[in-house]
């Protein structure tokens with residue numbers, strides 16, 4: 001009885017369905033306008049406020065217990081988000097993420113049990129060399145997600161492209177993605193190597209992982 005009730009309640013979501021299809025076909029998905037302009041600007045203000053309070057730290061490579069700060073690999077500053085202490089903008093962020101996760105778990109049995117997200121700020125000149133997100137000794141990372149919080153007038157000349165290294169019939173192909181505001185990129189953490197090209201302007205985002213087990 002319970003099961004039938006749940007089936008009746010289910011409403012198909014075209015945005016999430018497109019993400020699922022993209023992930024199956026090409027191991028990544030780009031969603032334009034995942035967050036509305038007001039949500040992006042509220043999150044950007046929250047990021048900048050915290051950055052100015054200097055609670056951000058230089059990003060490290062490796063697991064949380066074994067952090068090595070390696071400037072030649074990445075030059076961004078990060079701050080982990082804490083859902084239980086989320087402000088208004090962050091609550092809205094987590095509501096959307098949680099909604100998508102429950103959809104993925106219901107429709108594709110993805111078994112996402114944990115998530116972790118951090119703000120990231122790349123100052124001028126910063127980059128993140130080619131890597132796989134699971135090199136952080138964390139093979140539970142299933143999907144990587146990046147939401148860009150840049151200003152509306154972000155230009156391609158500012159650099160900071162995310163490059164995904166795809167394998168198309170045995171040949172390496174670069175997929176270049178500009179960090180336009182409101183855009184969300186989702187990709188397979190265990191499969192796709194990627195990098196962030198050097199930026200000419202401060203580049204802002206929230207990056208996170210959906211994890212199994």
Ligand SMILES: O=C(O)CCC(=O)C(=O)O
Pocket residue numbers: 120128133146161162194195196205207
């Ligand atoms: O900001 C991006 O586009 C990607 C960031 C990234 O690869 C990471 O933080 O692991």
Ligand SMILES: [Fe+2]
Pocket residue numbers: 131132133144194
């Ligand atoms: Fe990454």
